[in-house]
Amino acid sequence: MLRFRSFQICKRTLATHPTPKQQELMARGLPKRAPLPGVTDIVVVASGKGGVGKSTVAVNLAVSLANMGKRVGLLDADIFGPSIPLMMNIHEEPLVDEQNFMIPPVNYGVKCLSMGLLAKQNDAIIWRGPLVMSAVQRLLKGAVWAPVDILIVDTPPGTGDVHLSLAQNVPISGVLLVSTPQKAALEVTLRGAQMYRKLGVPIVGLAENMGHVICGSCQSRMEIFKNVTDIFTKQIDIKVLASIPLDGNITECCDNGIPSVIKYADTAYAKSYRQLGETLVRTLETKGLVNDKQ
Ligand code: ADP
Numbered sequence: 001m002l003r004f005r006s007f008q009i010c011k012r013t014l015a016t017h018p019t020p021k022q023q024e025l026m027a028r029g030l031p032k033r034a035p036l037p038g039v040t041d042i043v044v045v046a047s048g049k050g051g052v053g054k055s056t057v058a059v060n061l062a063v064s065l066a067n068m069g070k071r072v073g074l075l076d077a078d079i080f081g082p083s084i085p086l087m088m089n090i091h092e093e094p095l096v097d098e099q100n101f102m103i104p105p106v107n108y109g110v111k112c113l114s115m116g117l118l119a120k121q122n123d124a125i126i127w128r129g130p131l132v133m134s135a136v137q138r139l140l141k142g143a144v145w146a147p148v149d150i151l152i153v154d155t156p157p158g159t160g161d162v163h164l165s166l167a168q169n170v171p172i173s174g175v176l177l178v179s180t181p182q183k184a185a186l187e188v189t190l191r192g193a194q195m196y197r198k199l200g201v202p203i204v205g206l207a208e209n210m211g212h213v214i215c216g217s218c219q220s221r222m223e224i225f226k227n228v229t230d231i232f233t234k235q236i237d238i239k240v241l242a243s244i245p246l247d248g249n250i251t252e253c254c255d256n257g258i259p260s261v262i263k264y265a266d267t268a269y270a271k272s273y274r275q276l277g278e279t280l281v282r283t284l285e286t287k288g289l290v291n292d293k294q
Pocket of ligand 1: 047050051052053083249250251252
């Protein structure tokens with residue numbers, strides 16, 4: 001077995017918006033894409049803004065699905081700010097097989113790959129569009145994912161090159177949106193959802209994060225914001241799959257590489273992830289998303 005060391009860092013300006021060529025692709029629609037061998041469903045976790053908990057949701061959802069007995073992969077496609085290695089406590093470079101395919105390391109029952117495992121720790125990751133796209137392709141298609149029931153893909157905020165590259169390269173079963181229940185985050189996230197729909201990629205629904213807290217003694221729910229999630233999601237017909245409470249222990253868990261659904265398995269927080277996982281699996285199994293193309 002060899003260590004994987006072939007990525008080059010290119011310090012050039014970063015393309016954050018779809019180029020005219022990419023916009024043309026959105027107008028024309030996607031080419032036919034072959035499934036990833038041995039991977040049943042690919043679910044992309046996306047949000048319009050950073051800091052709303054997208055990576056936290058990707059990690060805890062992946063671990064919850066693995067706890068439910070699913071075979072799970074977690075691909076960190078946040079090329080610019082990879083956080084999955086820290087949150088999943090995986091730090092070794094992936095091994096490669098004889099065909100030079102990367103073998104994703106496993107922790108908490110989840111196979112993981114991230115640019116953070118390939119780029120050296122102190123390298124600045126500033127890439128231009130085409131390199132970003134080839135990095136995403138390499139992580140997707142240059143690895144031995146099989147057998148996996150659900151491959152969760154964590155993405156950077158917005159709808160830039162990474163998102164387009166994913167949609168162009170593999171058939172995405174559905175996009176799971178993550179947002180806090182406030183206008184500033186919802187508006188931009190749901191606008192991003194429309195881009196996926198234009199490409200014919202279904203939206204699974206929205207995971208609302210950090211909108212409420214659960215009282216530790218009486219278990220009652222207290223809203224933090226004036227919650228506007230329903231107003232926004234109903235406008236473009238997106239289902240809210242779960243409401244994940246704000247919990248003061250989460251950040252410490254993320255920083256220590258222990259997913260909170262493991263460390264605090266008996267809390268309302270972990271329960272909301274089980275609900276999210278079950279709803280997601282049900283939707284994927286019943287192929288409830290096939291007719292979602294708008
Ligand atoms: P994003 O991927 O959207 O940038 P992160 O997953 O990195 O967001 O989360 C941003 C911050 O919010 C992190 O410090 C994380 O620990 C914290 N966080 C995420 N979800 C929750 C939650 N439900 N309760 C408390 N803190 C949370």
